Amino acid sequence: MHRYASLKSFGFRSLGLQIHAKLAVCVPELHCSYEMPMLRPISVFVCACAVACTTTQETAPARNPEAILQFGPTLNRRNQLRTEWSKVEASDREYCETRVGECEVQVSDTRADLALNYSNPICKAKSNSDEEAICVAENLLKVGDPTPALKYFKADIWCLEKLQGCVARHQRQEADDSRLAQIAQRRREIESSPQGMLWHARVAATSEKVKYVRATLPPDAEGECRQVSDNSDCESTIEHLDAEFDSELSRPPAEYSIKKASKLYEQLTKTAASCYEPELKCLSKSVAKYGETSESRRWLERNFDLLERRQQLIEKAGERAAEPCIESAVASHQADIVQSYRAYVREPVLYFRTRLHRSFGALHKSEIDCLGTPPAPPAVHSGRAPPIVIDGDS
Numbered sequence: 001m002h003r004y005a006s007l008k009s010f011g012f013r014s015l016g017l018q019i020h021a022k023l024a025v026c027v028p029e030l031h032c033s034y035e036m037p038m039l040r041p042i043s044v045f046v047c048a049c050a051v052a053c054t055t056t057q058e059t060a061p062a063r064n065p066e067a068i069l070q071f072g073p074t075l076n077r078r079n080q081l082r083t084e085w086s087k088v089e090a091s092d093r094e095y096c097e098t099r100v101g102e103c104e105v106q107v108s109d110t111r112a113d114l115a116l117n118y119s120n121p122i123c124k125a126k127s128n129s130d131e132e133a134i135c136v137a138e139n140l141l142k143v144g145d146p147t148p149a150l151k152y153f154k155a156d157i158w159c160l161e162k163l164q165g166c167v168a169r170h171q172r173q174e175a176d177d178s179r180l181a182q183i184a185q186r187r188r189e190i191e192s193s194p195q196g197m198l199w200h201a202r203v204a205a206t207s208e209k210v211k212y213v214r215a216t217l218p219p220d221a222e223g224e225c226r227q228v229s230d231n232s233d234c235e236s237t238i239e240h241l242d243a244e245f246d247s248e249l250s251r252p253p254a255e256y257s258i259k260k261a262s263k264l265y266e267q268l269t270k271t272a273a274s275c276y277e278p279e280l281k282c283l284s285k286s287v288a289k290y291g292e293t294s295e296s297r298r299w300l301e302r303n304f305d306l307l308e309r310r311q312q313l314i315e316k317a318g319e320r321a322a323e324p325c326i327e328s329a330v331a332s333h334q335a336d337i338v339q340s341y342r343a344y345v346r347e348p349v350l351y352f353r354t355r356l357h358r359s360f361g362a363l364h365k366s367e368i369d370c371l372g373t374p375p376a377p378p379a380v381h382s383g384r385a386p387p388i389v390i391d392g393d394s
Contacts, residue, residue, distance in 0.1 A: 064145040071146045075137070078153045081160035088167055096166035103159035110155045114148055183249045190258070190265050197315035199269040205311040206276040209304050213283040216300075216356055217290055218345050225282035234275040241268040291348040299357030306364035313371035325370035333363040 085093075097104070111133050115123070123135035137149030190196045217224060245264040248257070284300075292300070314322045340359040344352035 063143075064147055067145055067147045067150055068141065070150055071137075071141055074150055074153045074157070078157050078160070081157060081164065085160055085163065088164075092167045092170055093163075095170055096163050100162050100166050103162050107152075107155045107159045110152045114152045118148060179250060183246065186249045186256070186258070186261065190262050193262075196262070196265060198312065199266050201308070201311040201315045203269050203272045203276075204314070205308040206273045206280065208307045208311065210276055210280050210283065212303060212307060212360065213280070213287065213300075216341075216344075216353070216360070217283075217287070218348060221286070221290060224286045225279050228279045228282045234271075238268065238272055238275065241271055291344070291350055291353040293350050296350055296354040296357055299354055299361060303357060303361050303364060306361060306368060310364055310367050310371065313368060317371055322371055325367055328370060329363055329366040332366060333359065337363060 111129055114136055115129065115132055118136045118140060119132060120136075120139065123132045123139070126132040126135055133149070133152055137146055137152070140146040140149050191200060214224075241264065245261065245268055248261045248264055251257075287297075287300070314326075337356070337359045340352070340356040344356045346352075
């Protein structure tokens with residue numbers, strides 16, 4: 001019995017020592033005697049010191065403070081992008097999801113890993129996988145390390161920014177396409193108007209006159225008036241006027257003026273036609289050296305008139321629709337023109353030069369007659385009508 005009392009007393013004293021040691025850690029100023037006769041004073045003192053210890057000890061630091069700081073801004077950015085994405089037109093969403101939407105698969109895999117490794121019954125009861133992921137993220141934030149949740153949020157941000165970038169590019173492309181289509185439509189309206197076709201025909205007819213005169217010259221006259229045709233200033237002026245015309249065509253509907261655009265087009269075509277005039281005048285003077293006289297010149301002028309009429313009909317019909325008439329006339333008259341040209345080259349005198357003009361006149365008249373007749377449905381052609389091939393060396 002005495003031995004039992006001694007052990008019991010020893011046990012109490014050991015408990016007192018342990019309490020004292022723990023309190024000494026909390027309150028270093030504490031100096032308790034190991035030979036306390038009574039436990040009750042010790043208990044009271046322990047309680048007082050325990051309260052003091054719990055109120056003064058610092059809170060344990062979070063395991064990942066940096067992740068906690070990033071959590072709020074990252075989640076807000078992700079939610080902002082989600083809201084913006086939900087407002088995107090369905091057609092734009094579908095367009096971009098089919099092109100860059102593979103990133104959504106990666107985001108889905110990251111969300112699945114987050115739920116698999118960190119979810120709980122409460123989070124699993126959420127209505128969808130994204131709400132479950134948010135629930136898991138909030139729990140991770142509470143325990144001090146939301147790093148796995150940040151991985152999911154950042155992956156979602158990356159994908160959403162990629163999709164939004166695709167939408168922005170797609171919308172810009174559609175706007176550009178719409179603007180270009182509007183410009184083309186306005187241009188067609190002006191060019192296909194009766195006056196617009198006459199303006200353009202004037203340019204084409206002047207160019208065709210130059211080609212026609214050159215086609216009637218002998219091979220050794222190839223270099224005639226070439227220096228006049230090289231006019232860089234004229235080309236730059238045309239480019240400037242064409243840019244100004246396009247600028248007017250591209251104006252917003254409220255600012256666009258078809259009257260102003262038509263004036264610019266008239267100025268553009270008039271300038272383009274005038275660029276051929278110096279070469280045409282030079283060639284018209286040069287032909288006198290190659291057998292041209294007043295009699296043959298009348299045929300030259302007649303062909304000029306026929307070319308103007310032909311170009312007006314081509315403008316009205318459209319180049320593609322006019323191709324069958326041009327091809328048919330060339331096929332019918334090419335042999336006669338080649339024969340007349342060879343005779344003229346052998347002996348460049350009035351008779352043969354007049355004959356050559358008449359052969360070309362027959363060609364031009366045939367083209368006009370065909371173009372002036374209501375055409376049949378046009379066949380499919382791969383390109384322009386073949387030129388008349390004249391072998392001058394023969």
